Every structure is written in C-alpha cells, then in structure tokens.
Amino acid sequence: MIPPDTLAGRRKRTVPLAVRNVTFASADPGRLADFWAAATGYPRRRDRPEEVLLAPADWSFPRFNFQQAATPPGVPGRVHLDLTAADMAAEVDRLVGLGATRLWTIDAAQSGTTTWTTMADPDGNQFCVVQQPPDD
Numbered sequence: 540m541i542p543p544d545t546l547a548g549r550r551k552r553t554v555p556l557a558v559r560n561v562t563f564a565s566a567d568p569g570r571l572a573d574f575w576a577a578a579t580g581y582p583r584r585r586d587r588p589e590e591v592l593l594a595p596a597d598w599s600f601p602r603f604n605f606q607q608a609a610t611p612p613g614v615p616g617r618v619h620l621d622l623t624a625a626d627m628a629a630e631v632d633r634l635v636g637l638g639a640t641r642l643w644t645i646d647a648a649q650s651g652t653t654t655w656t657t658m659a660d661p662d663g664n665q666f667c668v669v670q671q672p673p674d675d
Contacts, residue, residue, distance in 0.1 A: 555630055558601040559669050560592075560621035564608035572605040579603065620666040621655070627670035631656045634668065 565571040572591035576583060581603060585592035594602040604621070624630035635641055635658075642665070644656040654670040 555633070556622040556624055556668070558620060559623040560600075560602045560604040562604040562606060562619050562621055562667075564618070565605055566607070566609060568605035568607050572603070575603050575605075619664065621669050622666060623669050623671045623675070625671050627654065627656060627668050630668050631658065634658060 563571055563575075568589070568591045569586075572583065572593060575581070576593050579593065581593035581595055583591055584594040584598070584602075589607040591605045592602060593605075600623070622630075631641055638661040640659045642657045642659055645654065647654045647670075653672055655667045657665055657667050659665050
C-alpha cells in the first residue's frame with residue numbers, strides 16, 4: 540500500500556476506459572432486472588420486453604443492462620462489460636494490440652443510441668467498447 544502522504548500533489552490519473560454497463564443475457568430480462576433492482580436500489584430506466592436498463596437516479600455509471608437471449612444458464616458469455624471510450628476506434632486498436640479480437644461494430648444509426656464494437660478477450664469472453672456520446 541502506498542502511504543497517503545506520497546499521493547499528495549499527484550495529478551489525477553486519466554484512464555482510457557471506464558465501465559459503462561454490466562450486461563446480462565437472460566431468457567427473462569425483467570425477472571433478472573427485478574432481482575438486481577432490489578439488490579442495488581437502482582430504478583428501471585428503460586423497460587422493454589427484450590431489454591431492461593437499471594441506472595442510478597443521476598444516470599451515472601456503471602449501469603446494469605438486461606438483454607433477452609436464448610442462452611441457457613451456465614453457458615459462458617452471459618455477462619459482459621460495456622466499456623466507454625472517448626476515442627473508440629483508438630481503444631479498439633489498442634486492445635487488438637493487447638490480444639483482443641474485434642468481432643463486429645454497430646453504429647449509432649443502426650442501434651438508435653450509440654456506436655460500439657463487440658470484442659473478445661484472449662479467452663474468448665465478449666465485451667463491448669462504446670463510443671462516448673458527446674453529452675456524457
């Protein structure tokens with residue numbers, strides 16, 4: 540552990556990625572969202588049969604996203620990270636250089652909200668790098 544007095548005067552470290560959402564795949568997103576809403580106290584912010592989003596009252600991050608998927612319980616890939624980047628393309632390239640695989644990109648026009656790239660880490664676990672919207 541670094542003694543607190545050695546941290547005095549240091550500039551705040553800037554991180555290239557921040558956790559945006561923790562996304563759960565579920566056959567019943569509403570049921571799973573109810574559990575996590577009760578566990579976290581986060582209210583429902585988006586409520587559709589195929590997707591439920593829980594977020595703090597101030598819309599801060601991270602948020603919990605529940606998406607409908609037919610994946611049976613216990614199958615890898617049921618939870619993944621959504622990471623926000625100020626420069627998504629540069630971060631995707633950096634992560635590829637670290638050993639990740641670029642799988643596909645969905646642009647804002649297609650999604651209706653934001654642009655993101657789905658990737659896989661070296662073990663095959665999927666995660667998304669989301670372009671930070673200008674108003675975030």
